Amino acid sequence: MENKLYTITVFSENTVGLLNQITIIFTRRAINIETLSVSPSAIKGIHKFTITIFATEDVVEKVVKQIDKRVDILKAYYNTDDDLIYQEIALYKIATDKLLQQESIEGLIRKYHIRILEMNESFVVLQKAGHYEETQQMFEELSDSIGVLQFIRSGRVAITRSKVERLTDMLNARKKHETEQLK
Amino acid sequence: METKTKISGAKALIESLIHEGVETIFGYPGGAIMPTFDALYDYDKKINHILTRHEQGATHAAQGYARVSGKVGVCLVTSGPAATNAITGIADAMLDSTPMVVITGQVGAALLGTDAFQEIDVVGISQPITKWAYQIRKADDIAWAVARAFYIARSGRPGPVVLDIAKSAQVQEVEFNYKPCNFIRSYIPIPEINPTQISDAAKLINGAKKPFALVGQGVVLANAEAELKAFLEKADIPAAWTLLGASAMPTEFRLNKGFLGMHGNVAPNMKTNECDVLIAIGMRFDDRVTGDLATYAKQAKIIHLDIDIAEINKNVMVDVAVIGTAKETLPAITAQLNTSKHTEWIDTFKEFETEEYDKVIKREVFPETGELTMGEVIHKISEATQNKAIVVTDVGQNQMMAARYSNYSQTRSLVTSGGLGTMGFGIPAAMGAKMGAPERTVLMYSGDGGFQMTIQELGTIMQEQIGIKMIILNNHFLGMVRQWQEMFFEERYSFTKMKNPDFVAIAKAYNIDGKEISERSDLDKTIADMLKDDKPYLLVVNVEMKGMVYPMIPAGGSVTNIILGE
Numbered sequence: 001m002e003n004k005l006y007t008i009t010v011f012s013e014n015t016v017g018l019l020n021q022i023t024i025i026f027t028r029r030a031i032n033i034e035t036l037s038v039s040p041s042a043i044k045g046i047h048k049f050t051i052t053i054f055a056t057e058d059v060v061e062k063v064v065k066q067i068d069k070r071v072d073i074l075k076a077y078y079n080t081d082d083d084l085i086y087q088e089i090a091l092y093k094i095a096t097d098k099l100l101q102q103e104s105i106e107g108l109i110r111k112y113h114i115r116i117l118e119m120n121e122s123f124v125v126l127q128k129a130g131h132y133e134e135t136q137q138m139f140e141e142l143s144d145s146i147g148v149l150q151f152i153r154s155g156r157v158a159i160t161r162s163k164v165e166r167l168t169d170m171l172n173a174r175k176k177h178e179t180e181q182l183k
Numbered sequence: 184m185e186t187k188t189k190i191s192g193a194k195a196l197i198e199s200l201i202h203e204g205v206e207t208i209f210g211y212p213g214g215a216i217m218p219t220f221d222a223l224y225d226y227d228k229k230i231n232h233i234l235t236r237h238e239q240g241a242t243h244a245a246q247g248y249a250r251v252s253g254k255v256g257v258c259l260v261t262s263g264p265a266a267t268n269a270i271t272g273i274a275d276a277m278l279d280s281t282p283m284v285v286i287t288g289q290v291g292a293a294l295l296g297t298d299a300f301q302e303i304d305v306v307g308i309s310q311p312i313t314k315w316a317y318q319i320r321k322a323d324d325i326a327w328a329v330a331r332a333f334y335i336a337r338s339g340r341p342g343p344v345v346l347d348i349a350k351s352a353q354v355q356e357v358e359f360n361y362k363p364c365n366f367i368r369s370y371i372p373i374p375e376i377n378p379t380q381i382s383d384a385a386k387l388i389n390g391a392k393k394p395f396a397l398v399g400q401g402v403v404l405a406n407a408e409a410e411l412k413a414f415l416e417k418a419d420i421p422a423a424w425t426l427l428g429a430s431a432m433p434t435e436f437r438l439n440k441g442f443l444g445m446h447g448n449v450a451p452n453m454k455t456n457e458c459d460v461l462i463a464i465g466m467r468f469d470d471r472v473t474g475d476l477a478t479y480a481k482q483a484k485i486i487h488l489d490i491d492i493a494e495i496n497k498n499v500m501v502d503v504a505v506i507g508t509a510k511e512t513l514p515a516i517t518a519q520l521n522t523s524k525h526t527e528w529i530d531t532f533k534e535f536e537t538e539e540y541d542k543v544i545k546r547e548v549f550p551e552t553g554e555l556t557m558g559e560v561i562h563k564i565s566e567a568t569q570n571k572a573i574v575v576t577d578v579g580q581n582q583m584m585a586a587r588y589s590n591y592s593q594t595r596s597l598v599t600s601g602g603l604g605t606m607g608f609g610i611p612a613a614m615g616a617k618m619g620a621p622e623r624t625v626l627m628y629s630g631d632g633g634f635q636m637t638i639q640e641l642g643t644i645m646q647e648q649i650g651i652k653m654i655i656l657n658n659h660f661l662g663m664v665r666q667w668q669e670m671f672f673e674e675r676y677s678f679t680k681m682k683n684p685d686f687v688a689i690a691k692a693y694n695i696d697g698k699e700i701s702e703r704s705d706l707d708k709t710i711a712d713m714l715k716d717d718k719p720y721l722l723v724v725n726v727e728m729k730g731m732v733y734p735m736i737p738a739g740g741s742v743t744n745i746i747l748g749e
Contacts, residue, residue: 012369013368013369016318017306017307017310017316020307020310021310024310024311028311061496062493062496062497065492065493065495065497066493068492068493069491069492069493071314071315071335071367071369071370072315072369072370073369074368074369171368174368174371177366178366178368181365181366
């Protein structure tokens with residue numbers, strides 16, 4: 001089986017030390033986390049982790065089961081890029097004089113759909129959202145032409161194309177179970 | 184309105200334990216847990232605290248207690264080095280699915296993260312080896328955290344939980360209100376039965392000509408021994424057990440075909456690669472059971488019954504997974520089974536049983552000349568206890584011999600460190616086993632190596648008069664390592680030879696009776712003497728120095744590649 005990029009989505013209760021509980025599962029199998037993004041989810045009190053790794057499907061399946069098994073994890077699942085709408089965001093800091101030397105700043109902005117976040121005498125900060133290849137291509141082009149002082153890319157955020165909302169379904173089932181137990 | 188009086192966090196902790204039915208605690212006091220020990224002082228009528236001689240001993244004792252009783256074992260220790268000493272037992276309990284709650288003291292909340300005296304990150308260290316680890320920083324959390332800890336430890340696939348309680352939380356005053364926990368939104372301990380999985384499994388078994396079942400500890404943890412028997416009998420399925428599944432079926436049970444794995448019996452290992460339907464029940468296809476996965480049961484359709492979804496397809500890809508507790512899944516499948524007979528298939532086991540008897544067992548268990556062997560000692564003691572004793576082992580040759588040559592007449596009769604293979608497990612685990620099942624005889628087999636890893640627990644045995652029968656199978660070697668050196672390292676005995684103390688004299692210093700023997704003619708009488716009362720006893724048997732555990736499947740070898748000895 002070949003290594004592919006998988007996106008793992010994890011929903012958890014918001015408790016201390018959860019990130020460690022998740023990362024140790026990758027550490028044990030010597031899997032590098034490519035990107036990681038953590039934020040509160042749409043549901044109050046539930047946090048969402050989006051993690052990308054290179055692995056075979058066999059390995060990613062086992063890893064996701066191990067994550068899902070942790071007591072404080074509500075739901076964990078994995079997807080390939082085909083199943084997802086996803087995005088990363090990148091910031092580029094560029095020397096103002098170098099940018100002004102560009103033949104067409106407008107051309108650059110149109111080509112990459114750039115936003116300018118800050119501009120002063122010494123530097124300009126550009127923002128671009130897109131897939132890895134897109135933000136990377138812009139980084140390479142700018143590096144080669146006028147140089148990039150600083151570059152940072154966020155972890156991936158992703159939304160599934162599927163109509164099934166696994167977390168919502170799980171929460172509903174759990175709510176039902178809890179109500180039945182109380183009876 | 185009723186006004187509640189406030190109590191200290193320490194008292195709230197003890198009250199919470201009492202609410203959870205805790206009667207026995209294994210522990211060791213120290214700085215950061217002192218307020219709790221102070222509170223415990225007033226509860227000596229309700230809680231029996233056993234002072235071990237090392238925190239590792241406390242954890243193994245709690246494991247032994249839990250393994251024989253099915254209750255949650257409880258440890259109470261201080262911060263820092265006490266917590267790190269407890270780590271081995273916690274890891275052992277994790278790998279062997281043993282319900283345990285370990286409470287560690289922690290520095291005051293204000294000092295957390297400052298490298299304070301005896302501060303370590305217990306939660307961080309224990310996360311990979313616990314079902315749940317939680318730090319209690321305020322007294323308000325105590326009742327909630329304890330309730331949750333016990334629920335998590337005992338429910339579903341059991342395991343260890345660590346509660347790390349800051350000293351400041353122990354002295355804080357709190358209104359105590361205990362509510363047991365039986366629901367956690369993010370945690371599904373027993374998955375619901377899936378009727379399709381049940382009928383798929385039943386169909387496969389009904390169509391099988393050569394079915395074979397592998398029985399693991401999951402059956403014991405689910406208290407499903409009777410359900411297992413009904414299942415096997417209805418479809419006439421021969422079955423074998425993993426190390427932790429030992430005693431889930433009595434030795435005498437007609438369909439019990441023995442012990443699986445590296446030092447298991449020949450027939451069940453060979454038949455794994457001959458059966459047409461392999462039914463794994465509450466076991467996890469450990470590498471010591473499967474050997475080389477590439478050649479493991481390739482001819483068979485595989486059904487895997489387990490409570491833990493993460494075990495499915497982890498090591499062996501299965502055809503039908505049946506998720507749930509064996510207590511429910513086994514009878515559900517049994518209901519759909521045809522009554523059948525597989526006499527011819529079952530008869531084929533005999534050939535290998537005879538071969539193993541002739542080449543291995545006869546020499547090991549019934550020698551007439553030469554030095555004493557490990558197997559004969561175990562066999563004699565098993566007979567002398569009418570196969571009713573709880574057998575606790577250390578790790579190594581003594582463990583494999585004890586598992587192989589003890590006979591079992593009731594469940595929860597073998598307590599051994601299977602997953603982690605912890606030398607030093609024996610003595611403290613046996614203490615805990617005796618506390619958990621005081622009416623039963625508890626035997627503890629150890630080698631001369633493992634015995635010295637937790638030998639200080641003789642002090643606990645003396646103080647509490649814990650009536651365990653300790654047997655050292657003394658070969659003056661780290662026997663299992665020596666065996667590997669002989670077989671795979673050209674007899675280069677690198678640091679496996681041991682010069683041993685006078686073990687009986689040591690026991691005597693602890694006021695424990697004992698005897699050392701080397702002659703076959705002394706065996707029966709000494710065993711009878713050891714078993715005549717319920718007092719602690721140490722029997723040292725000097726056995727052949729270069730004894731070997733056979734059969735053996737070399738690590739990573741195929742289950743059919745079995746070495747039977749010279």
